[in-house]
Amino acid sequence: MKDIRLLLVDDEDDFRQTLAKRLAKKGIPPEQAENGEKALSILEKKEMDVVVLDVKMPGMDGIEVLHHIKKKHPRTEVIFLTGHAATQDGVDGIKTGAFDYLSKPIEFEHLLSKIKQAYDKIEREEEKLREAQFRNKMEHQMATTERLASLGTLAAGVAHEINNPLAIINESAGWLKLIISKEEMAQMPRKQDFEMALNKIEKGVDRARRITHQLLGFAKKDDSVMAEVNLSELADEAIQLVSREMANKEIEIIRETAPDTGTIWSDPYQLRQVLINLITNAIHATESGGKITVMLEAVNGEINLTVQDSGQGIPKENLDKIFEPFFSTKSPGEGTGLGLSVTRGIIEKLGGTIRVKSRLGHGTSFCITLPRYYEIKEGLDQDERIPFLDNLAKQSGSTQ
Amino acid sequence: MIKIPTKVLLVDDEKDFIEMLSLRLKEVGERITVAHSGQEGLDALEKADIDVVILDIKMPGMDGIETLTEIKKKYPLVEVIMLTGHGSTETAVQGMKLGAFDYLMKPADFNDLTAKLEGARKRKDEQEERIRKAEAKFLLRKSGGIF
Numbered sequence: 350m351k352d353i354r355l356l357l358v359d360d361e362d363d364f365r366q367t368l369a370k371r372l373a374k375k376g377i378p379p380e381q382a383e384n385g386e387k388a389l390s391i392l393e394k395k396e397m398d399v400v401v402l403d404v405k406m407p408g409m410d411g412i413e414v415l416h417h418i419k420k421k422h423p424r425t426e427v428i429f430l431t432g433h434a435a436t437q438d439g440v441d442g443i444k445t446g447a448f449d450y451l452s453k454p455i456e457f458e459h460l461l462s463k464i465k466q467a468y469d470k471i472e473r474e475e476e477k478l479r480e481a482q483f484r485n486k487m488e489h490q491m492a493t494t495e496r497l498a499s500l501g502t503l504a505a506g507v508a509h510e511i512n513n514p515l516a517i518i519n520e521s522a523g524w525l526k527l528i529i530s531k532e533e534m535a536q537m538p539r540k541q542d543f544e545m546a547l548n549k550i551e552k553g554v555d556r557a558r559r560i561t562h563q564l565l566g567f568a569k570k571d572d573s574v575m576a577e578v579n580l581s582e583l584a585d586e587a588i589q590l591v592s593r594e595m596a597n598k599e600i601e602i603i604r605e606t607a608p609d610t611g612t613i614w615s616d617p618y619q620l621r622q623v624l625i626n627l628i629t630n631a632i633h634a635t636e637s638g639g640k641i642t643v644m645l646e647a648v649n650g651e652i653n654l655t656v657q658d659s660g661q662g663i664p665k666e667n668l669d670k671i672f673e674p675f676f677s678t679k680s681p682g683e684g685t686g687l688g689l690s691v692t693r694g695i696i697e698k699l700g701g702t703i704r705v706k707s708r709l710g711h712g713t714s715f716c717i718t719l720p721r722y723y724e725i726k727e728g729l730d731q732d733e734r735i736p737f738l739d740n741l742a743k744q745s746g747s748t749q
Numbered sequence: 750m751i752k753i754p755t756k757v758l759l760v761d762d763e764k765d766f767i768e769m770l771s772l773r774l775k776e777v778g779e780r781i782t783v784a785h786s787g788q789e790g791l792d793a794l795e796k797a798d799i800d801v802v803i804l805d806i807k808m809p810g811m812d813g814i815e816t817l818t819e820i821k822k823k824y825p826l827v828e829v830i831m832l833t834g835h836g837s838t839e840t841a842v843q844g845m846k847l848g849a850f851d852y853l854m855k856p857a858d859f860n861d862l863t864a865k866l867e868g869a870r871k872r873k874d875e876q877e878e879r880i881r882k883a884e885a886k887f888l889l890r891k892s893g894g895i896f
Contacts, residue, residue: 512834513763516856520769523859527776558856 353468354396355379358388358414359403359430368401371457377464385409389417392425399448399467400427401460404438412441419446424474426467430455504674508561515557522550563687564674578617580654580719581606584643587624591632598637607646614722619695626688627656627715633679634660634713650721657714663707671705699723754780755870756798760790760816761805761832766855770803777863787811791819794827801850801869802829803862806840814844821848826876828869832857 355372357379359365369379380395382388384406392400400418404411415427429442429450439450448467451460526547529540537543581604588595588602595602624643631641635658644655663671670676672693677686696703700723707713757779761767764785771781782797784790788811790802802820806813817829831844831852841852850869853862 509834512855513766516834517763517765517769519856519859520766520773524769524773524776527773554856562854 353377353464354398355464356382356388356391356397356400358382358385358400358406360384360406361403368457368460372461375461377461385411385414385417388414392418392422396422397425398471399464400425401430401464402427402447403430404435404442405432411438412445415442415445415447424471426471428460428463428467504564508564511557512561515554515561518550519554519558522547522554526551560685560687563685563691575614576617577612578615578620579612580620580645580652581610583617583621584624584645584654587621587628588643590625591628594629594632595641598632598635598639600632600635600638601640603640603642605642605644609647610645610652611647611721613652613719615699615719616695619699620719623692623695623717624654624656626692630688630715631656631658631660631713634658634662636660648718652719652721654717654719655714657712659712662709662711663705663713664709668705668707672703752778754778755866756780756782756800757866758782758784758790758793758797758799758802760784760787760802760808760813762786762808763805773859779866787813787816787819790816791823794820794824799824799827800873801866802827803832803866804829804849805832805834806844807834814840814847817844817847817849826873828873830862830865830869 355377357365357369357372358381359368360383362383365381365383369381372379379401380391380397382391386409388400388402389409391397402411402414402418406414411429415429418425418427426448427442427446429439429447431438431442431450431452435452439447439452442450448470449463451463525543528534529537529543529547534540584604588604628641628643635641639659641659642655642657644653644657646653667676667678672689674690675686676690679686693703696717696719699719701717701719703715703717705713705715757774759767759771759774759781760783762785767783767785771783774781782793782799784793787808790804793799794802804813804816804820808816811819813831817831820827820829825848828850829844829848831841831849832855833841833852834855841849844852850872851865853865
């Protein structure tokens with residue numbers, strides 16, 4: 350028999366104690382209260398599944414207690430005990446939300462089965478709730494995944510198509526710059542204006558190029574090199590690459606590597622990209638003089654990699670969005686909003702997972718779990734990315 | 750210092766791109782020939798003396814990889830730099846296995862481009878130098894010289 354948390358409320362001590370003893374023998378030792386106030390204070394401290402409640406009590410009567418219970422503890426079920434032939438009390442109780450009522454003198458077996466029924470009802474409701482929550486979560490997740498998949502395909506296609514005109518703009522601006530830097534152009538009127546505008550064009554192209562290149566990296570599916578990777582060495586390398594930025598902000602980096610971490614079989618280049626992304630983000634999030642911790646440990650044949658910062662943390666409403674492409678809180682031009690979506694894309698492709706934990710004002714930690722061995726499934730098309738439009742057609746036909 | 754121009758062949762179906770890039774490269778003193786398809790590129794190689802080919806990977810008709818294979822077969826000393834408009838580096842890597850000198854992603858940084866151009870030109874010069882020396886040795890031996 351499962352542990353039913355039961356509260357027995359009756360002002361008649363003998364009756365209550367006898368009943369409690371018999372219930373305890375059946376495996377349901379109940380809490381006891383001799384009046385309504387006591388019952389409510391017990392409920393305040395300890396959650397109960399079922400309350401067996403006498404209607405007629407001095408002070409707060411059964412109906413009133415029931416009101417309170419239903420208001421504050423809606424999941425608790427109440428069984429009413431009414432006086433002999435006082436059916437009206439029982440009906441009132443059920444109207445107020447009681448599970449059922451029993452008339453005194455009660456038959457013990459009858460009470461026992463009612464308690465079990467009430468408990469079953471709670472379990473059913475909880476199951477329903479869990480199911481609803483699960484379904485909700487799955488639907489949400491599927492919608493997000495589908496949206497990201499089509500967004501990724503679309504974005505890669507757009508990026509690809511944009512690179513060509515971008516290259517034309519780039520060469521044109523570069524050529525003009527070359528021309529006006531010639532000696533024969535030294536006396537050109539308003540030369541500085543031209544220079545200024547051309548520099549702006551080049552900067553703009555550079556920004557757009559960073560975005561398109563990252564987008565293409567994001568959609569890349571089958572471009573992996575598998576090798577034995579020492580994550581600890583890789584982390585050292587990544588830290589080395591961003592060390593200047595860290596030194597500028599006087600950020601302390603702490604390394605914690607469990608001795609049994611060893612090596613994994615994965616893609617070193619992509620993992621290095623992930624490490625750089627996460628550490629760079631951490632640097633941006635951390636105030637001067639803060640700390641960043643990079644932790645490595647082995648758990649059940651998998652490796653956990655955590656990058657933790659002492660920065661300002663991520664507001665709750667943003668936590669769901671940070672892995673979406675183009676979501677960024679940095680000012681335009683500083684962040685493309687692609688770092689974390691690329692990161693997640695890489696990690697999932699390598700058979701791992703990434704989670705985020707954050708507390709406002711305390712910092713954020715990203716935890717990656719990677720398998721020790723992982724075979725990347727071969728893509729459909731190894732050599733050439735399917736042209737943009739083909740891909741879109743595919744996308745609408747089937748979900749990847 | 751007088752710059753010795755590198756003789757560059759640009760092959761890309763994007764006409765505007767070819768036009769602007771060739772103007773820019775001419776401006777820094779290179780000698781440029783252009784072609785708008787793989788076949789045109791091969792024809793150009795037949796007529797003109799070329800050091801380095803800058804070759805777009807994705808072209809209608811004969812694509813970059815096919816063109817590269819043909820170039821390397823007929824003109825093994827000509828160096829090729831691949832240009833890619835998309836993210837798949839595999840094709841670029843495949844190109845390098847087939848003998849391309851290097852690859853660049855569009856839009857390419859001009860400094861990168863000129864650096865790679867110079868590298869390609871240098872490799873070609875060195876290779877030709879070695880061939881000349883080997884030939885000289887061979888001729889010397891044949892004519893009963895010092896050896």
